[in-house]
Structures are given as C-alpha cells and as structure tokens.
Amino acid sequence: MIQRAVILSTGDEITxxxxxxxNSSFIxxxxxxxxxxxxxxxxxxxxxxxxxxxxxxxxxxxxVVISTxxxxxxxxxxxxxxxxxxxxKSLWRDEPSVEKMRALFARVGRxxxxxxxxxxxxxxxxxxxxxxxxxxPGFRLAVPQADHTAYLIVLPGxxxxxxxMLEEQVIPWIKHNRxxxxxxxxxxxxxxxxxxxxxxxxxxGLIKPDEGKVGFRASxxxxxxxxxxxxxxxxxxxxxxxxxRRVYDKIGAFIYGEGDVSLEEVICxxxxxxxxxxxxxxxxxxxxxxxxxxxxxxxSNYFNGCFVTYSNQLKQDILGVRAETLRQFGAVSExxxxxxxxxxxxxxxxxxxxxxxxxxxxxxxTPEKPVGTVCxxxxxxxxxxxxxxxMMRGTRDWIKLLASQVALDWLRRYALGLPVGxxxxxxx
Amino acid sequence: MIQRAVILSTGDEITxxxxxxxNSSFIxxxxxxxxxxxxxxxxxxxxxxxxxxxxxxxxxxxxVVISTxxxxxxxxxxxxxxxxxxxxKSLWRDEPSVEKMRALFARVGRxxxxxxxxxxxxxxxxxxxxxxxxxxPGFRLAVPQADHTAYLIVLPGxxxxxxxMLEEQVIPWIKHNRxxxxxxxxxxxxxxxxxxxxxxxxxxGLIKPDEGKVGFRASxxxxxxxxxxxxxxxxxxxxxxxxxRRVYDKIGAFIYGEGDVSLEEVICxxxxxxxxxxxxxxxxxxxxxxxxxxxxxxxSNYFNGCFVTYSNQLKQDILGVRAETLRQFGAVSExxxxxxxxxxxxxxxxxxxxxxxxxxxxxxxTPEKPVGTVCxxxxxxxxxxxxxxxMMRGTRDWIKLLASQVALDWLRRYALGLPVGxxxxxxx
Numbered sequence: 020m021i022q023r024a025v026i027l028s029t030g031d032e033i034t035x036x037x038x039x040x041x042n043s044s045f046i047x048x049x050x051x052x053x054x055x056x057x058x059x060x061x062x063x064x065x066x067x068x069x070x071x072x073x074x075x076x077x078x079x080x081x082x083v084v085i086s087t088x089x090x091x092x093x094x095x096x097x098x099x100x101x102x103x104x105x106x107x108k109s110l111w112r113d114e115p116s117v118e119k120m121r122a123l124f125a126r127v128g129r130x131x132x133x134x135x136x137x138x139x140x141x142x143x144x145x146x147x148x149x150x151x152x153x154x155x156p157g158f159r160l161a162v163p164q165a166d167h168t169a170y171l172i173v174l175p176g177x178x179x180x181x182x183x184m185l186e187e188q189v190i191p192w193i194k195h196n197r198x199x200x201x202x203x204x205x206x207x208x209x210x211x212x213x214x215x216x217x218x219x220x221x222x223x224g225l226i227k228p229d230e231g232k233v234g235f236r237a238s239x240x241x242x243x244x245x246x247x248x249x250x251x252x253x254x255x256x257x258x259x260x261x262x263x264r265r266v267y268d269k270i271g272a273f274i275y276g277e278g279d280v281s282l283e284e285v286i287c288x289x290x291x292x293x294x295x296x297x298x299x300x301x302x303x304x305x306x307x308x309x310x311x312x313x314x315x316x317x318x319s320n321y322f323n324g325c326f327v328t329y330s331n332q333l334k335q336d337i338l339g340v341r342a343e344t345l346r347q348f349g350a351v352s353e354x355x356x357x358x359x360x361x362x363x364x365x366x367x368x369x370x371x372x373x374x375x376x377x378x379x380x381x382x383x384x385t386p387e388k389p390v391g392t393v394c395x396x397x398x399x400x401x402x403x404x405x406x407x408x409x410m411m412r413g414t415r416d417w418i419k420l421l422a423s424q425v426a427l428d429w430l431r432r433y434a435l436g437l438p439v440g441x442x443x444x445x446x447x
Numbered sequence: 448m449i450q451r452a453v454i455l456s457t458g459d460e461i462t463x464x465x466x467x468x469x470n471s472s473f474i475x476x477x478x479x480x481x482x483x484x485x486x487x488x489x490x491x492x493x494x495x496x497x498x499x500x501x502x503x504x505x506x507x508x509x510x511v512v513i514s515t516x517x518x519x520x521x522x523x524x525x526x527x528x529x530x531x532x533x534x535x536k537s538l539w540r541d542e543p544s545v546e547k548m549r550a551l552f553a554r555v556g557r558x559x560x561x562x563x564x565x566x567x568x569x570x571x572x573x574x575x576x577x578x579x580x581x582x583x584p585g586f587r588l589a590v591p592q593a594d595h596t597a598y599l600i601v602l603p604g605x606x607x608x609x610x611x612m613l614e615e616q617v618i619p620w621i622k623h624n625r626x627x628x629x630x631x632x633x634x635x636x637x638x639x640x641x642x643x644x645x646x647x648x649x650x651x652g653l654i655k656p657d658e659g660k661v662g663f664r665a666s667x668x669x670x671x672x673x674x675x676x677x678x679x680x681x682x683x684x685x686x687x688x689x690x691x692r693r694v695y696d697k698i699g700a701f702i703y704g705e706g707d708v709s710l711e712e713v714i715c716x717x718x719x720x721x722x723x724x725x726x727x728x729x730x731x732x733x734x735x736x737x738x739x740x741x742x743x744x745x746x747s748n749y750f751n752g753c754f755v756t757y758s759n760q761l762k763q764d765i766l767g768v769r770a771e772t773l774r775q776f777g778a779v780s781e782x783x784x785x786x787x788x789x790x791x792x793x794x795x796x797x798x799x800x801x802x803x804x805x806x807x808x809x810x811x812x813t814p815e816k817p818v819g820t821v822c823x824x825x826x827x828x829x830x831x832x833x834x835x836x837x838m839m840r841g842t843r844d845w846i847k848l849l850a851s852q853v854a855l856d857w858l859r860r861y862a863l864g865l866p867v868g869x870x871x872x873x874x875x
Contacts, residue, residue, distance in 0.1 A: 028488075033472070033475065033488070034475055034479075034485040034487075034488070035475060035476070035479040035485070035662075036472050036473065036474070036475030036476025036477070036478070036479050036664075037476075037662075037663075037664050037665075038472065039467065039468075039469050039472040040467075040468065040471070040472065040488075041467050043468070043490070044461070044464050044466065044467040044468065045464065046464070047461065047462055047463060047464030048463070048464025048465075049464070050464070051463040051464050057462040057463070057492070058491070058497065059462075059489065059490060059491045059497065059501070060456075060461075060462070060488070060489075060490035060491075061487065061488075061489060061490075062471070062487060062488035062489075062490070063486070063487045063488075064485070069486065069487065073487070076504075234463075234465075235465075236464075236465050237465075299734075299755075301734075301737070304738075304741075305737050305738050305740070305741025305742070305746075305753075306727075306729075306734035306735065306736065306737025306738035306739075306740075306741065306753050306755065307734065307738040308734065309729075309733050309734025309737070309738075309755040310732075310733050310734035310735040310737075310738045310847075311734075312733070312734075313731075313732075313733025313734065313755075313757065313807075313847070314733070314843065314844060314847070316807075316808070316809050316810060316843055317810075318733075318757075319757055319758070319811075322757055323757060323758050323760075323761060324754070324755050324756050324757045324758060324761040324765075325733075325734050325753075325754075325755035325757075326752070326753075326754060326755070326765075327727075327734065327737040327741075327752050327753035327754070327755070328752050329741065329746075329747055329750055329751060329752045329753075330747070330751050330752060330795075332751075332796070333751060333752040333794075333795060336794070337752075337754075337765070337794065366761075366764070366765065367758075367761060368760070379741075380744070381744055382744060382745075383747075415742065415744055416742060419738075419741070419742070
C-alpha cells in the first residue's frame with residue numbers, strides 16, 4: 020500500500036549548482052495530485068557512500084522511492100550498482116534492452132559504444148520501465164523493510180525522458196497500488212485576472228471539502244486552479260464534471276483554458292477556427308507579445324506581424340500616430356494606443372490589432388505617470404477599446420510580462436465576443 | 448573548520464510541487480565556488496517531526512547547514528522553534544529587529560500584526576544575519592556535535608531576500624572559516640559560439656591543474672566558463688588576472704562579457720557608449736530579439752524599433768523586400784534577410800539593422816530548407832553580411848532562441864568592428 024513517497028535526486032551537476040533540480044518539483048506535483056504524501060527529497064552527488072546512505076534512508080522512510088539520474092553510461096553513473104549492493108542482488112543483462120539501444124544508435128548511423136551495455140543491467144527481480152526517448156530504461160524493484168515494502172523506482176535524469184515515463188508508467192502504477200478502490204480525477208483550470216485569494220474565495224462556497232479538494236499554483240502571470248475528486252470510478256468523473264460546471268458558472272470569463280495549455284495556444288486555436296487575423300503594435304512590451312504569439316506552431320495562420328515602435332518617431336512614421344496626440348496626451352495614453360492599434364491593423368491588413376504603451380522602468384516615470392503605468396488598446400471589427408492600467412510594484416521584466424498577458428487576454432476576449440476592456444489585474 | 452555543507456530546504460510549497468526549489472541550486476553554486484563540499488540537500492515539508500529529523504541529520508553530516516524557508520510569521524513557519532527544541536536553547540526577542548520590522552510596516556502605512564513578533568525570536572547564542580529587504584532576519588548558531596561543531600545558518604525562503612544575505616554575509620563568513628589562509632578568486636566568462644567541449648579543449652592547455660580550476664555552466668544558448676584560483680591573498684588575484692589574459696588571447700572573440708551579464712546588456716552598453724542606433728527585422732524569431740533588447744533598462748537610448756514581418760506581404764509592404772527576391776530565393780534566403788535589414792535600417796533611421804528569417808517548425812520544412820534553416824542578415828555603415836545557418840535538432844523554442852542569440856552576437860560584433868558573419872554555432 021503506497022502512501023508515503025521519497026524522491027531521490029542524484030548527480031554532481033546538482034550538488035555543484037550547475038543545474039536546477041526541476042525534476043523533483045515535477046514529480047512532487049504529480050504525487051500531490053494523486054494524494055501521495057511526499058516525506059522528503061534527498062539530493063546527493065555521485066559519491067558511493069552518499070548514494071548508499073540516501074538509498075537506505077529513503078527506503079526506510081517511503082513506501083515508494085522515486086529516483087532520477089545516475090543511470091547513464093559513464094563511470095559516475097552509480098544508481099543501479101548501488102541498489103544491487105545494498106539489496107544484495109545480482110545484476111542481469113536484459114537483451115531486448117540491448118537490442119533497442121543498438122537500434123537507436125544505428126538510426127543515427129553510429130555504433131553503440133560498449134559502455135552503453137551497462138544501461139541494460141538490472142537487479143534481479145526488477146521490472147523494466149520502458150524509455151521511448153533515450154537509451155536508459157528505468158526499473159522498479161520491491162525491497163522488503165522491517166515494517167513495510169519499499170518500491171524503488173529508478174528513472175533517468177533527462178527531463179524529456181523522465182516525464183513521460185513518470186506520467187505514463189509510474190503514476191498509473193502508484194494509483195493502482197494506493198490500497199483503495201477510489202480513483203483521482205483532476206481538472207486544471209488556467210486563469211488570469213483574479214488573485215489566488217480571490218479565486219479561493221470565489222470557489223470556497225462552491226465546493227464542499229467532502230466533494231473535492233481545491234489547489235492553486237501561481238506561475239506569474241497566470242494562476243492554475245486544480246479541482247481534485249477522489250471517489251469510485253464513475254462517481255469521481257461525474258462529480259468532477261459537476262464541480263467544473265459550477266466553477267465555469269462562477270468565474271468562466273477568467274478561465275482561458277483547461278489542462279496544460281497556454282494563453283497563446285488558446286488564441287492560436289480560436290483565431291484559426293474563426294478565421295480571424297491579428298496584428299500587434301508594441302511599445303513598452305518591446306516585442307514580447309509577438310514573441311509569445313509566435314511561440315505556437317501554426318501562428319502564421321492568423322498572425323500577420325508586429326510593429327515594435329519604441330521611438331515616438333516610428334509611432335508616427337509607421338503607425339500614423341498623430342503628432343498632436345503625442346503632444347497633447349503623451350505616448351503612454353489611451354489616445355495613443357488606439358491610434359497605434361488602428362495603424363497596425365491597417366498596415367497589416369488584419370481583423371484586429373492590439374497595442375501597448377507604458378513605462379516599464381526603472382526610469383522614465385513621472386508623478387502623473389509613474390513606472391508601471393501601461394495603456395492597452397484594441398481596434399477590431401466594430402470594437403474600439405483602451406484602458407490605462409497601473410502595474411506598479413514590479414520590475415521591468417514583471418511589467419512587460421504582465422502587460423503582454425493583459426494584451427493577450429484582450430485578444431482572447433475579442434475572439435470570443437467578450438467585453439475586451441474588462442480584463443482586471445489580480446482583482447481581490 | 449568548514450569543509451562540508453548540507454542545504455536544508457523546507458516548505459510544503461516544495462513538497463507539493465507548487466514551486467521549484469531554485470534556492471538550493473543558487474547556494475550550491477556559491478559553495479562550489481569557494482571549494483566547500485556539498486554533502487546533501489534535504490527537503491522536507493512543514494511537518495514538525497520531519498523538520499526535526501532533517502535538522503538532526505544535517506548537523507551530523509555538515510560543518511555548516513544552510514537552511515531556507517520556515518522563518519515567516521505564520522503558524523507553519525517552524526524553523527526557529529525546531530532548532531531551539533533540538534538544541535535545548537531558549538528563545539529571546541531581539542528588540543532592534545522588532546523596531547526594524549515596525550519601521551518597515553510604518554513605511555507602507557500599516558500596523559505590524561502581532562504574529563510578526565515571532566520573526567524577532569532567536570535561540571540563545573545566535574548571531575543575527577540582517578535582512579535589508581524583508582521582515583525576517585536570519586541567524587547563525589554554533590551547535591557542538593560528537594566530532595565537530597555544526598554551524599546552522601538560517602535564511603528566509605524568498606529568493607530576493609535570501610540571495611543578498613547569502614552573498615554578502617554568509618559566504619564571506621564561510622570563506623573566512625575554511626581553516627586556511629588561502630582565498631578563492633573566481634573569474635566568470637560569458638561565451639557564445641563554442642561548445643562546452645570546444646571550450647574545454649581550448650583552455651585545457653592554457654591552465655594547468657595546479658594554477659586554477661576550470662568549470663562550465665551551460666544555460667542554453669550561452670555557456671559560462673569559470674576560472675577559480677585558490678591561493679594566498681595577493682597571489683591569487685594576480686594569477687587569476689594572468690589566467691584571464693591567456694583565456695582572452697585564445698578565445699576572446701567568443702567572450703561577450705564577464706560576471707553576471709547578459710548579451711543584451713553588453714549590447715546596450717556598447718551601443719550607448721558608441722552612440723550607435725539599431726533596428727531589427729524579424730520573421731522566424733517573431734519579436735524575441737526586440738523583447739530581449741528591450742529587457743535592458745536604457746535600451747531606448749539606441750533601440751529604435753523592430754518590425755516583425757511574419758507574412759511575405761508585410762516583408763514587401765513595410766521593409767521593401769522585392770517580390771522578385773521572394774520568388775527567386777524564397778523568404779528564407781540570404782538575399783531576403785539582406786533586403787529586410789536594409790529596409791528596417793532605412794525605415795527606422797538606424798545605423799545598423801539585423802534581420803532573421805527561418806523555419807522554426809515543426810511544420811514548413813522542405814528537403815532543400817528543412818526545419819531549422821535560419822538566415823541572418825545585417826546592414827550597417829559600410830557593412831553588409833548574410834549567412835544561412837542550420838539549427839536542426841531543436842524544438843521551435845530552441846530554434847527561436849538560438850537564432851536570436853546569433854543575431855545579438857552579430858550586433859555585438861558589429862559595434863566592436865569584429866567580422867559579423869563569423870559567429871558559429873557551438874563549434875566543436
């Protein structure tokens with residue numbers, strides 16, 4: 020029965036600060052989603068007696084121990100032999116794994132070096148965990164302890180190999196061995212415009228503690244909200260659906276997507292479906308909006324282009340902003356962003372254009388327009404909107420990122436026919 | 448004598464996967480720089496018996512234990528009381544710390560909540576570590592163990608508070624207590640264009656093991672190289688300077704800066720000093736170059752603007768690329784990026800303009816121009832250069848980032864009068 024987990028993260032690259040250990044956070048999140056208690060994360064370098072200590076300690080503390088790293092082909096990859104040593108198991112070589120590795124090398128026209136053979140060695144009794152993306156398969160091994168059985172789960176350290184192995188092979192196995200018939204159903208809502216406490220308040224009355232658990236994860240500027248339901252198969256899915264309906268009824272306009280999706284992906288899908296085209300005029304965001312939109316494959320379907328008119332001269336020359344507007348209201352004004360958007364829309368021949376102008380700091384603020392003053396404007400078919408926001412209290416990066424997020428949210432709302440100017444900044 | 452360290456990272460936000468523990472990597476890097484051996488990183492949630500286990504274990508294993516988190520004002524902040532309990536020390540309240548906190552709250556016009564008083568409690572014998580950026584001071588406490596003295600160093604979990612405290616107060620103290628008279632002098636070179644193995648090879652013959660240690664940290668697309676010299680004061684600095692001179696003689700053109708500096712910061716400084724102005728024309732990079740350049744405060748001094756001409760139509764309308772060029776060579780061609788750069792330079796009235804056009808994928812590749820084909824062009828005063836690169840084997844993000852890095856390196860080389868087209872991609 021698996022209730023307590025320990026993560027083991029190994030490698031000199033972590034203990035010398037060469038890389039940030041993002042694997043542990045990823046695994047911790049997945050364990051949390053299925054209600055497994057993470058007792059500790061132990062991190063040690065590629066040093067035999069430290070590895071041995073970490074494995075012994077982890078096995079005592081956890082029903083399951085998930086390790087990343089140390090199963091590469093080189094001499095400092097010690098995970099498998101450490102486990103074999105402390106559990107007194109011999110190692111056997113799995114020939115199908117060898118064949119798979121040889122095939123991988125053959126595909127890129129290379130002979131497999133002999134030291135890769137090491138990656139096909141497993142302690143007796145181990146179940147292999149397949150790795151479709153690299154040479155190192157993982158494995159699972161049951162090791163009896165004084166008062167429980169510890170299941171050791173060994174995965175590679177490369178995130179792009181580790182993550183699918185964890186999600187597709189390890190997590191389902193743990194779920195199945197949690198020791199009760201209930202299942203977890205998780206719905207993840209991506210939101211923007213409400214603070215974590217406002218989200219918390221909004222759903223507090225909607226979901227009773229015995230119906231489901233609610234969690235938040237803020238990854239500025241977006242906040243994802245999870246609703247987790249634990250119940251019998253059939254019942255859990257239906258209740259999750261019912262809870263999701265309540266959530267949409269209450270805060271639907273703030274939810275831009277479900278699951279692992281970004282705002283720019285949602286925009287790409289919406290604009291492509293609705294056959295809309297978009298253009299961008301940026302000042303303070305400096306190109307970030309264009310960059311984010313074009314991070315999505317397929318964005319050329321709807322994104323015509325972007326004008327980063329950093330100087331006032333370019334705002335006039337390229338976008339047709341009037342000198343009079345700049346004189347009377349300044350470049351950071353609703354009047355200016357409306358003219359910028361109108362100009363970009365016309366120059367790019369797009370259905371809609373969004374514009375930003377603001378003071379990202381740290382210099383350039385005035386008493387009337389302090390650092391963090393940002394204007395957003397949108398001109399589309401039958402829609403003209405502009406609004407001045409105060410994004411104080413942030414660094415330059417923060418202000419640029421938040422401004423780009425508001426602009427993207429306006430584009431999303433435009434495509435959906437929602438009122439665009441109503442995007443709020445973390446309303447409490 | 449401090450030789451072995453343990454990092455303790457605490458907080459439910461880490462064990463439930465809500466945040467990535469980037470503090471530990473930062474501390475590990477700083478310890479590595481001064482030659483302290485990091486034995487382990489222990490991570491546990493805000494659970495009393497787990498915290499107690501972690502502290503006891505860490506004190507046994509390390510001469511110094513550096514902890515982050517758990518010294519906030521709330522009930523689940525348990526670090527200080529855990530230490531007091533296991534070391535049998537009473538807690539005292541430091542009135543100057545209380546006054547500082549009250550002053551911090553007064554400055555934002557708020558009364559200090561009573562529970563913040565907890566943050567001014569320290570175990571007897573503790574030395575306070577000042578926190579200029581937040582309410583929670585840290586502390587240092589010596590705890591005798593069976594065979595050594597363990598120094599506990601308690602810091603807040605908020606990175607922007609923790610980092611300066613570590614760098615300005617903790618690391619110098621550890622250096623001073625390493626138990627020998629030698630000091631460490633570290634030079635960090637930021638490079639682009641050579642692979643880690645090429646860098647390694649280039650400096651292998653230059654620096655003998657007894658002269659200094661060489662280390663690398665790859666943070667795509669740049670690689671930083673460290674040269675660490677340990678010797679007596681005076682001697683160490685002089686030798687580091689001599690080694691740095693050798694490094695510059697050999698690979699100077701690939702080094703864009705020293706210390707904690709980005710390529711875009713170097714460009715901002717160079718262009719401002721030399722009173723040059725720049726413009727950008729982007730296709731496949733989608734705005735990323737403009738975004739990166741404008742991340743630097745003061746970029747408006749030299750950066751006029753950026754044209755993200757994603758469609759061929761815009762390349763013609765805005766930048767004056769000729770239809771004939773597009774027909775004959777295609778948008779991803781040296782001819783096209785030269786016309787884009789020339790057009791951007793003229794439209795923006797800049798001294799120099801850089802242009803990108805490529806296939807970022809995953810779709811859009813052809814046998815002649817597969818995904819990852821990227822052309823870079825530059826037109827400046829008396830300089831015209833264009834080159835086609837193959838950035839295969841990467842994702843869309845990776846190709847955009849690498850292309851932007853090459854473009855930035857060209858801008859840097861232009862300002863320095865270096866040949867711009869010679870930027871290589873991780874030459875081996």
